[in-house]
Amino acid sequence: MRSDIVVGGKFPDIALPDTTGEIVKLSDLTRGADPIALVFYRGWW
Amino acid sequence: MQLRLLTQLDQELAVGYAKVAAVSVDPVEVNAAFRAGLGAKFPILSDAERTVQSDLGMLEPTDPRHNPFLPFDFVLYPDLTIYKIYNGYYFWGRATIEELRHDFRQISSEIRRDWDPYNLPEDILERARQRAAELKKS
Numbered sequence A: 001m002r003s004d005i006v007v008g009g010k011f012p013d014i015a016l017p018d019t020t021g022e023i024v025k026l027s028d029l030t031r032g033a034d035p036i037a038l039v040f041y042r043g044w045w
Numbered sequence B: 001m002q003l004r005l006l007t008q009l010d011q012e013l014a015v016g017y018a019k020v021a022a023v024s025v026d027p028v029e030v031n032a033a034f035r036a037g038l039g040a041k042f043p044i045l046s047d048a049e050r051t052v053q054s055d056l057g058m059l060e061p062t063d064p065r066h067n068p069f070l071p072f073d074f075v076l077y078p079d080l081t082i083y084k085i086y087n088g089y090y091f092w093g094r095a096t097i098e099e100l101r102h103d104f105r106q107i108s109s110e111i112r113r114d115w116d117p118y119n120l121p122e123d124i125l126e127r128a129r130q131r132a133a134e135l136k137k138s
Helices: A026-030 B001-015 B028-038 B051-056 B097-111 B124-138
Strands: A013-019 A023-025 A036-039 B019-024 B043-046 B070-076 B082-087
Touching: A013 B043, A013 B124, A023 A026, A026 B019, A026 B097, A036 B001, A036 B097, B001 B019, B001 B028, B001 B097, B070 B097, B082 B097
Parallel strands: A036 B019, B019 B043
Antiparallel strands: A013 A023, A036 B070, B070 B082
């Protein structure tokens, strides 16, 4: 994993399509106000 | 299974000022069908181009056929500062919904200035007084 991804570091403000195809930024989800749990999973299969 | 368990948090997230999002390398349409099947309300994001996976260095090395994410969970403050990292390579390393409840409680107690109603900051009290006065007039 990238060396700056550590507790206390800043997670990059990634932007990816949601299930409607709309690009969603992480900061759009938190709105600077709410904590978030980000779950990276292997996949459907 | 992990995402199915996370759907149990959906109702709590709706009232708890916290969010969950999942990310996979599956295409949008696969994630859409998966999300609908789960009945999940939280977003599932697609990194089918594997740009985030590459940038973060999170390639699962033992599955060159599917090139999935290494399973990790990150709990983040609202400004995206990393609060906790769960290494989910083995299932038991993944964040449970109970652990997420504890994490959200701890973060909320740190960031919500009105967490303790007996020690509200003066500006919040003043706003409440003004609001009460407005309601009394109307």
